[in-house]
Amino acid sequence: MNRIAEFAVGLLFGWGLLVSGMTDPGKVLGFLDLAGAWDPSLALVMGGAILVGLLGFTLAKKRTRSFLGAAMHLPTARDIDRRLVLGSLTFGAGWGLAGFCPGPALVAMGAGIPKAALFVVSMIAGMLLFELFERQRRARTQ
Amino acid sequence: MTIDWVNFTPWSALAGGILLGLASAAFILLNGRVLGISGILGGLLVPRRSDASWRVFFLMGLLVAPVTLALLAPTLIATPRIEANNAAIVAAGLLVGLGTRYGSGCTSGHGVCGLSRLSPRSMVATLAFMASGFLTVYVIRHLI
Numbered sequence: 001m002n003r004i005a006e007f008a009v010g011l012l013f014g015w016g017l018l019v020s021g022m023t024d025p026g027k028v029l030g031f032l033d034l035a036g037a038w039d040p041s042l043a044l045v046m047g048g049a050i051l052v053g054l055l056g057f058t059l060a061k062k063r064t065r066s067f068l069g070a071a072m073h074l075p076t077a078r079d080i081d082r083r084l085v086l087g088s089l090t091f092g093a094g095w096g097l098a099g100f101c102p103g104p105a106l107v108a109m110g111a112g113i114p115k116a117a118l119f120v121v122s123m124i125a126g127m128l129l130f131e132l133f134e135r136q137r138r139a140r141t142q
Numbered sequence: 143m144t145i146d147w148v149n150f151t152p153w154s155a156l157a158g159g160i161l162l163g164l165a166s167a168a169f170i171l172l173n174g175r176v177l178g179i180s181g182i183l184g185g186l187l188v189p190r191r192s193d194a195s196w197r198v199f200f201l202m203g204l205l206v207a208p209v210t211l212a213l214l215a216p217t218l219i220a221t222p223r224i225e226a227n228n229a230a231i232v233a234a235g236l237l238v239g240l241g242t243r244y245g246s247g248c249t250s251g252h253g254v255c256g257l258s259r260l261s262p263r264s265m266v267a268t269l270a271f272m273a274s275g276f277l278t279v280y281v282i283r284h285l286i
Binding site: 002003005006007008009010011012013014015016017018019020021022023024025026027029030031032033034035036037038039040041042044045046047048049050051052053054055056057059060061062063065066067068070071072073074075077078079080083084085086087088089090091092093095096097098099100101102103105106107108109110111112113115116118119120121123124125126127128129131132 | 143144145146149150151152154155156157158159160161162163164165166167168169170171172173174175176177179180183184187188190194195199200201202203204205206207208209210211212218219220221222223224225226228230231232233234235236237238239240241242243244245246247248249250252253254255256257258259260261262263267270271272273274275276277278279280282283284285
């Protein structure tokens with residue numbers, strides 16, 4: 001049951017990305033280009049998502065188990081530190097450079113777009129570099 | 143600032159956003175997980191993890207989304223326009239991979255779920271990656 005739900009939610013999220021226009025880097029860059037002809041569509045994507053999300057998370061915060069009986073894994077980190085800010089700034093630079101963020105890139109790869117696949121492979125390489133750097137950092141501090 | 147009315151698609155944006163919100167709400171309420179793509183994918187790259195299967199099932203759903211929606215409602219899918227050349231794509235992918243892991247999230251985990259949880263940490267992250275995205279596009283399109 002859980003596996004079916006996870007697959008279905010992935011599918012629904014992918015459809016949302018496609019319908020919203022997020023899987024089109026041209027659309028994303030049109031939103032990020034404040035100084036050019038600005039396309040505000042993505043603000044409505046975020047607005048619509050957060051409107052529904054607020055209801056869902058308000059309900060989720062009151063529960064100790066999920067409706068399918070899974071443990072609730074709500075984030076516990078609270079610290080606003082250099083890692084969070086520098087990491088997010090780095091992510092934004094990559095987002096602005098290509099117009100892809102992780103979800104839309106995976107969906108566009110699923111649609112068979114070669115540049116999306118190249119982006120995903122590079123993104124995974126970046127994530128593996130993070131794991132490598134973290135391992136080195138842990139080894140130094142031990 | 144001038145508004146690009148020709149490319150402005152308020153209804154599909156809102157409808158797509160609502161689907162993203164529904165999926166995020168369903169994930170926390172049914173599976174007890176925050177729907178964050180970079181975290182779900184990144185968690186697969188760490189060895190010794192026994193929780194790989196839910197990540198794989200979620201990602202499979204994401205990957206088959208275009209094929210299934212193309213069968214159900216092909217007119218809803220816009221053709222992607224990709225301006226970046228291959229070198230820029232590789233650089234962007236590396237930055238997104240590194241940045242989302244250091245920053246513990248991306249547009250979905252921080253932007254949608256984090257803001258829906260009213261998390262101050264996610265608000266800071268979202269402001270940071272949006273500002274950096276705006277600045278990067280400004281430099282590429284208007285300065286270089």
